[in-house]
Amino acid sequence: MKKINYKSFPDKDGHFAKYGGQYVSETLMYPLSELYKAYMKIAKSASFQKELKGELKNYVGRPTPIYHASRISKELGNCNIYLKREDLNHTGAHKINNAMGQAMLAKAMGKTRIIAETGAGQHGVATATACARYNLKCVVYMGSEDIQRQKINVYRMKLLGAEVVAVNSGSKTLKDALNEALRDWVTNVDDTHYIIGSVAGPHPYPMIVRDFQSVIGHESKQQMKKINKKAHILVACVGGGSNAIGLFHPYLNDNVEIIGVEAGGYGLSTGKHAAPLNKGKPGILHGNRTYIMEDKNGQIESTHSISAGLDYPGVGPEHSWLKDNKRVKYVTVTDKEALEAFYYLTEKEGIIPALETAHALAYTFKIAKSKSKKNILVNLSGRGDKDIDTIASLQGMKV
């Protein structure tokens, strides 16, 4: 079999073999092509990269450390668990890597207004932050259900000067916020740039977001080398899949086992989950072909996960392609398993992970015993402060 160069994708039309592409209305074709051109010219330039690097260092706080979680490694068996601490970024998650890059790109393109969609509010907060930093007007679309669930992040965005628009259509969650943001963009494209928060959407978004997030994997490689360790296994959670692809992409051509963890919700057999790569079929949603959760008539199904950031019926097209190629193994863990991992890491290592991240941890803990002497590198994509309300109410408490 011919060896695939995983870094040479997508092709010029934005396809990862049959996945990806530009399934959008005609009105969006021109702005997408303008964005592609601007990205290739501006963002790939040495001066932009240099400026971005400086911003990531001085404003975001990169490089984030890699921490050897020795206590749990020992307790779980004979492996070594390393955590890439994206939770230590400014605003508390990996989302800021992409928001900064795209806000800088928008500024260079002469745009004055930024729109974004958000589910849990992490991407919204990151975008509002970058907009405050670069003096850009910011509008964040958020499902009205999510606004109820994530009040603190809504307030944070408002403090940062963003306008938060409640979306009442459809299931009133992330996917509907994305629909609404696309509509805004079509209407206001002259002065507006749309910062998509995940590796989803039409080309060139999956590529742009991946590239900005790849700083995670690039740093990890250098850092592991510095401590004379080799990562044998990479693990990350997958909703849309931006933190996962950010860690995975620089490693794709290397000899390393890679695992993506989807949200199993109440369990795959219940149908109440958010695991399109495990239980979905290829279809078209939000401008690209990818694995999606749909009913027999091709209508998009609503999903369930304890973590709002994984509660999405689609997934980045590159993940679909990596799944079909068997380059990455995609597994699931349930809400319950994620919660156990949440408590475990908090109690044993003093790190409160985001519920999204807890999915990656849960799977890591599950396989730790059987991976004797292996180095497992987990993307600790975000901190769990935002989830405190959810956790407390599960324990019957109000904070």
Add this chain to the structure above:
Amino acid sequence: MNRINQLFLQQKKSKRTAFITYLVCGDPDLKSTLKIMNLMVESGVDLIELGVPFTDPIADGPTIQKGVERALKKNVSLLDVLKVVEAFRKSNQKTPLVLMGYMNPIERMGFNKFSIQAKSKGVDGVLLVDSPPEESEEINSALIKNDLCQIFLASPTTEDKRLKKIIKYSTGYLYYVSIKGITGSSIIDFKPIKKSVDHIRKLSKGSIPVTVGFGIKNGITAKNIGKFSDGIIIGSSIVELIEQHIDNKMIMYKKIKSFLMSISKSIGEK
């Protein structure tokens, strides 16, 4: 010959502008849809675009989206839409029908299976708003094989290079989106629209009828656009009337009919 080609040939001969309307299939229910379709024909509508409900209608504005949600509440599927077409054809063999919607429900059914079924039930063309020619090769060949037209959109921001591609792939007619934005917005100025329509005609050497949609809400706009285009398309205004009179169908039908008659009258002859 496909009913769409027949229609535009006839319109050309009689120097008339085609009157095209849109409604969401199953909004508020399948029976009303069939009734409204017949009412459209009685009111002078020449071609009907029947919306296939989809959970995530990214190109549509709030009005049509609400219509889609009303239909989805009744679980209207692509198969139901085809049943409505079949029922409509029992009494009408003349009016061309175009299914308008999003790619996923059709992909789920399978391009070939869909094309064969659609043709046999009496569909004449398909417009997939989220599938530009670049992503349409596979479905296009299935549609063409079954003598179904594929209608594509062109917009104010479409560059010539792509416009040529759109013209090449278009069969039946070309749908010019008059404004940047989503369905339900309003037209402010006719001049740039006329310029674009003329430009498309020149590029296509008149090989494909050019129709205009998005933003046409009244007789005056319809008349003005009709002067330089081969057809005008009205959608959101009809869906709005359905929403307004959802509790009283008799009034709903009456209002839709009088609205359509007024448009029909003002388009008139060129």
